[in-house]
Amino acid sequence: MVKEVITGAISLLKGMGVTIKAFFSPVVTVQYPRETINITPRFRGHTKLVADDENPDKTRCIVCGMCERNCPSNSIQVIGEKKEGEKKKTLTKYILNFTTCSQCGICVESCPTDALAFSGDYNPASFNKETFYYDLVAEFEKRKK
Amino acid sequence: MEISTKIKESFPSLEPKECPYEQNGYHLSIEATKSNIVDIARFFIKEDFYLADLCCVDYIDYLELVYFFSKHDKLLRIKVTLKIDPEKPSAPTISHIYNIAHWFEREIHEFFGVLFDGHPFMVYLFLHDQIDFYSLRKKQVPVPDEDKRLLNSFKPEEQEDGFFLNLGPQHPSTHGVLRVVVKMNGEYILEAIPVLGYLHRMHEKMAENRTYQQFYPNAARMDYLGALNFNLGYVTTVEKLCGIEVPERAQYIRTITCELNRISSHLLWLGAFLADLGGLTPFLYTFDDREQILDILEAVTGSRLTYSYFRFGGLFNDVDDNFVDGVKKFINRLRSRFSMYDRLVTGNVIFINRVKDIGVMDRSYPIRYGCSGPVIRSIGIPFDMRKHEPYAAYDRIDFKIATGTNADNMDRYLVRIQEMENSLDIIEKALKELPTGPIKADKIPKKLKPPKGDIYHTIESPRGELGIYIVSDESDVPYRMRWRVPSYSNLMTFPELAKGTLIADAIATLGSYDLVIPEIDR
Amino acid sequence: MCTLDNIIQIIGKEVARLILGLIGVLVVVVVNALVLTWVERKVSGHMQRRIGPKEVGPYGLIQPFADGLKLLAKELLTPANVDKPLYYLAPVIVFIPVLVSFIVIPFDGFLQVKDINVGILVILAFSSLSVLSILIAGWGSNNKYSLIGATRSVAQNIAYEIPLLLALLPVVFMANSLSLRDIVEAQREGWFVWRWQFFAFLIYFIAATAETNRTPFDLPEAESELVAGFHTEFSGMRFALFFLAEYTNIFIASAIATTFFLGGYLGPVLPGVVWFFIKTYFLVFVIMWFRWTFPRVRFDQLLNFSWKILIPVAFANLIVTGGILKL
Numbered sequence: 001m002v003k004e005v006i007t008g009a010i011s012l013l014k015g016m017g018v019t020i021k022a023f024f025s026p027v028v029t030v031q032y033p034r035e036t037i038n039i040t041p042r043f044r045g046h047t048k049l050v051a052d053d054e055n056p057d058k059t060r061c062i063v064c065g066m067c068e069r070n071c072p073s074n075s076i077q078v079i080g081e082k083k084e085g086e087k088k089k090t091l092t093k094y095i096l097n098f099t100t101c102s103q104c105g106i107c108v109e110s111c112p113t114d115a116l117a118f119s120g121d122y123n124p125a126s127f128n129k130e131t132f133y134y135d136l137v138a139e140f141e142k143r144k145k
Numbered sequence: 146m147e148i149s150t151k152i153k154e155s156f157p158s159l160e161p162k163e164c165p166y167e168q169n170g171y172h173l174s175i176e177a178t179k180s181n182i183v184d185i186a187r188f189f190i191k192e193d194f195y196l197a198d199l200c201c202v203d204y205i206d207y208l209e210l211v212y213f214f215s216k217h218d219k220l221l222r223i224k225v226t227l228k229i230d231p232e233k234p235s236a237p238t239i240s241h242i243y244n245i246a247h248w249f250e251r252e253i254h255e256f257f258g259v260l261f262d263g264h265p266f267m268v269y270l271f272l273h274d275q276i277d278f279y280s281l282r283k284k285q286v287p288v289p290d291e292d293k294r295l296l297n298s299f300k301p302e303e304q305e306d307g308f309f310l311n312l313g314p315q316h317p318s319t320h321g322v323l324r325v326v327v328k329m330n331g332e333y334i335l336e337a338i339p340v341l342g343y344l345h346r347m348h349e350k351m352a353e354n355r356t357y358q359q360f361y362p363n364a365a366r367m368d369y370l371g372a373l374n375f376n377l378g379y380v381t382t383v384e385k386l387c388g389i390e391v392p393e394r395a396q397y398i399r400t401i402t403c404e405l406n407r408i409s410s411h412l413l414w415l416g417a418f419l420a421d422l423g424g425l426t427p428f429l430y431t432f433d434d435r436e437q438i439l440d441i442l443e444a445v446t447g448s449r450l451t452y453s454y455f456r457f458g459g460l461f462n463d464v465d466d467n468f469v470d471g472v473k474k475f476i477n478r479l480r481s482r483f484s485m486y487d488r489l490v491t492g493n494v495i496f497i498n499r500v501k502d503i504g505v506m507d508r509s510y511p512i513r514y515g516c517s518g519p520v521i522r523s524i525g526i527p528f529d530m531r532k533h534e535p536y537a538a539y540d541r542i543d544f545k546i547a548t549g550t551n552a553d554n555m556d557r558y559l560v561r562i563q564e565m566e567n568s569l570d571i572i573e574k575a576l577k578e579l580p581t582g583p584i585k586a587d588k589i590p591k592k593l594k595p596p597k598g599d600i601y602h603t604i605e606s607p608r609g610e611l612g613i614y615i616v617s618d619e620s621d622v623p624y625r626m627r628w629r630v631p632s633y634s635n636l637m638t639f640p641e642l643a644k645g646t647l648i649a650d651a652i653a654t655l656g657s658y659d660l661v662i663p664e665i666d667r
Numbered sequence: 668m669c670t671l672d673n674i675i676q677i678i679g680k681e682v683a684r685l686i687l688g689l690i691g692v693l694v695v696v697v698v699n700a701l702v703l704t705w706v707e708r709k710v711s712g713h714m715q716r717r718i719g720p721k722e723v724g725p726y727g728l729i730q731p732f733a734d735g736l737k738l739l740a741k742e743l744l745t746p747a748n749v750d751k752p753l754y755y756l757a758p759v760i761v762f763i764p765v766l767v768s769f770i771v772i773p774f775d776g777f778l779q780v781k782d783i784n785v786g787i788l789v790i791l792a793f794s795s796l797s798v799l800s801i802l803i804a805g806w807g808s809n810n811k812y813s814l815i816g817a818t819r820s821v822a823q824n825i826a827y828e829i830p831l832l833l834a835l836l837p838v839v840f841m842a843n844s845l846s847l848r849d850i851v852e853a854q855r856e857g858w859f860v861w862r863w864q865f866f867a868f869l870i871y872f873i874a875a876t877a878e879t880n881r882t883p884f885d886l887p888e889a890e891s892e893l894v895a896g897f898h899t900e901f902s903g904m905r906f907a908l909f910f911l912a913e914y915t916n917i918f919i920a921s922a923i924a925t926t927f928f929l930g931g932y933l934g935p936v937l938p939g940v941v942w943f944f945i946k947t948y949f950l951v952f953v954i955m956w957f958r959w960t961f962p963r964v965r966f967d968q969l970l971n972f973s974w975k976i977l978i979p980v981a982f983a984n985l986i987v988t989g990g991i992l993k994l
């Protein structure tokens with residue numbers, strides 16, 4: 001009986017030793033947003049269009065619609081038009097509804113020309129929903145400049 | 146097979162058919178009728194089989210109830226089917242033989258409309274009101290009026306005059322959205338009834354409307370703490386169905402990432418369990434450790450919690466040297482932290498008194514309820530799907546299984562701590578043997594059309610035995626996908642275990658099960 | 668100045684001293700409660716390897732004022748069907764024992780509002796009133812969870828008052844007086860904790876942690892079991908009063924421990940007040956240290972611990988002290 005009380009008391013003191021050691025150790029938290037940590041380059045985020053190797057002014061997209069069909073959440077809308085004198089369609093608008101996107105990567109994988117990649121944008125924030133209806137063609141044009 | 150001779154002796158009218166295990170996941174298939182299904186169930190429980198799953202498939206001319214019986218000590222799985230008339234579906238209940246069938250049958254009732262004769266409590270399990278059609282039927286079958294009476298009929302406070310307490314859907318303790326209605330006498334519990342369905346998202350119906358590739362994100366969102374294990378289960382099941390071979394490197398990387406996920410799930414359970422008991426500090430320490438794992442996995446897969454990393458035939462992308470270095474550093478760090486957890490938690494006399502000899506299960510529970518995972522290993526039965534039915538690279542790596550002796554909360558706690566250490570060993574060995582080579586099998590069709598048939602495959606998620614049953618009809622959309630989740634059968638043991646205990650003990654027991662409610666509700 | 672002298676002449680020196688003392692006590696109580704909330708959050712933060720509050724003011728020092736302002740501005744929600752007299756009285760009654768206890772604590776040789784010759788008896792008698800306020804709060808809230816919390820608290824407080832008393836008695840024997848000033852003065856040759864009363868100190872400390880409803884004995888407000896226990900239904904300033912009373916009770920329990928066992932305001936070099944506060948705040952830190960290390964004790968284990976372990980040891984200690992004094 002006395003032995004139980006003594007072993008019990010010693011176990012409590014050991015536990016207190018752990019917390020007091022932690023009390024004097026440095027903090028492990030990062031004071032975001034004043035300090036930031038490096039985000040891995042493979043972080044997903046929303047997708048972006050990739051420039052064509054031969055013609056860096058255009059994207060690789062051929063408006064086949066595979067990403068739109070394969071998306072599980074119906075978040076993609078691909079709109080293209082056939083311009084005069086061109087054999088293939090060109091992409092005019094690519095609407096990604098990021099509010100329903102689950103970042104699964106099926107669109108990236110199923111694209112036959114590898115036109116999509118993850119952007120790694122990890123802290124988008126806004127006050128209204130419309131900011132998250134990304135138009136990837138407009139963002140591509142902005143990045144060209 | 147000797148079991149089929151035994152079946153033929155007891156039931157001369159049945160003809161068990163032998164099925165190829167590699168293709169179907171079960172060894173025998175038996176067609177039963179309404180008159181002998183109860184006797185078949187009695188036969189199987191005498192032979193120490195447990196009911197692994199009970200589901201229903203709607204072939205439009207008839208409904209088929211599918212029972213899966215398995216054994217704990219031998220690899221033997223038997224499928225029993227029962228055809229039911231689709232106009233007025235009904236079947237005899239087996240809930241007086243196998244307790245777990247109580248909830249399985251309630252679920253089949255609310256999704257398919259099958260009435261089970263003799264069921265003691267035919268009330269909806271997940272859906273609570275405003276149902277007009279049975280959801281999982283292929284055609285729109287309206288709910289008849291006498292069934293609509295059963296909606297919203299669970300009102301215990303109005304039926305009896307006792308002291309009812311709601312361990313409500315919102316808790317300060319991090320279980321998830323579980324409501325337990327508890328009838329109390331002072332501090333002692335007389336009856337505990339879990340009420341589910343607060344997080345029901347109908348994943349099984351979504352599976353019937355999406356192609357096999359489009360279902361990837363859904364698998365991770367069912368159990369977000371063991372997401373890679375659920376991913377692995379889904380991908381392995383479909384690969385077995387189609388006969389796709391996965392390259393060696395991919396198998397090893399799958400093993401390593403799934404074990405990392407298992408450790409992170411157990412770490413979160415440790416923090417939450419202690420937060421239930423009142424010690425709020427270890428929660429922060431385990432999250433510190435867990436953060437290292439999440440950073441490693443983020444560097445490989447790109448996500449932190451709901452991964453979509455595995456693909457049919459391999460992985461989404463390869464691992465690099467940073468991963469290997471990071472994992473080695475993490476293993477050393479976590480090994481040095483275990484002694485700290487011992488001093489802070491395991492040896493603490495207050496913790497021991499809260500947890501020892503509480504929530505003791507006897508040996509009949511695994512057979513009657515089909516509980517799995519650390520819950521069954523704490524009873525002393527070394528039942529682990531990684532050794533029982535090996536998948537990925539587990540049959541090439543040598544590891545130990547942690548078991549307990551007393552089946553109380555303390556043993557469940559110790560089993561999980563030991564499992565974390567064993568997982569570290571597995572990761573170390575797998576890293577040493579990591580082969581080079583491709584990470585994806587070639588020639589996988591973009592639109593996967595598996596051959597006609599069905600398959601039942603199980604894996605070991607951090608909570609126990611996860612079973613996936615897919616019925617395919619040669620189109621690119623599954624005909625029926627059924628997920629048999631471990632927390633379902635574990636939670637079913639709670640009402641019986643909680644009778645007559647103090648409410649503080651009941652909460653400690655609930656915490657030691659490691660429940661994740663989204664996977665129960667699917 | 669003349670008018671002040673006139674006032675003091677009219678009402679008498681004793682009454683003036685009492686009024687000044689009461690004002691001083693109120694100031695100390697409020698400031699102490701604010702400081703302790705900040706200390707608790709910082710201590711808990713660093714024990715969990717994180718920083719506590721840091722945004723509001725340098726090192727988060729203005730955080731308690733921000734919290735107090737928020738609680739003052741909150742709507743005083745009264746749920747339906749509460750027992751109105753009990754519901755409104757409970758937060759008020761909880762503060763009475765706190766204020767009374769402060770009157771007799773000796774902060775320094777002369778810094779004591781009134782040195783009553785049965786000082787410790789006053790404190791113990793009034794601390795039983797705090798149980799009454801918890802029971803009134805729990806019953807009057809018309810809420811199942813509050814009721815369970817309140818009944819648990821009553822049983823716990825009754826069980827732990829006995830070891831509390833039995834641990835303080837040997838010191839009273841050794842000092843030959845119930846007055847707090849005399850007890851401190853009797854420690855001039857050595858603190859009682861070194862003079863045979865180490866176990867009494869431990870028993871008193873454990874019983875005091877239980878009396879003030881702190882972890883590991885915080886069942887009345889068990890967060891993960893019963894949302895918030897007996898003060899679930901109190902919001903805004905009413906909750907603030909319970910909160911402040913709890914922190915002040917911690918201070919009083921530590922102050923009594925300092926006075927009885929650790930020598931009160933005695934100490935070299937520094938003035939007595941400083942030593943008193945150093946010792947008291949060290950014990951407050953230890954009580955907070957307990958909270959962030961240990962899980963909660965179950966209810967029947969709590970009662971078992973008091974009746975089967977603490978009381979026999981306290982009795983044994985009493986008998987041994989009596990024996991020593993005789994010899």
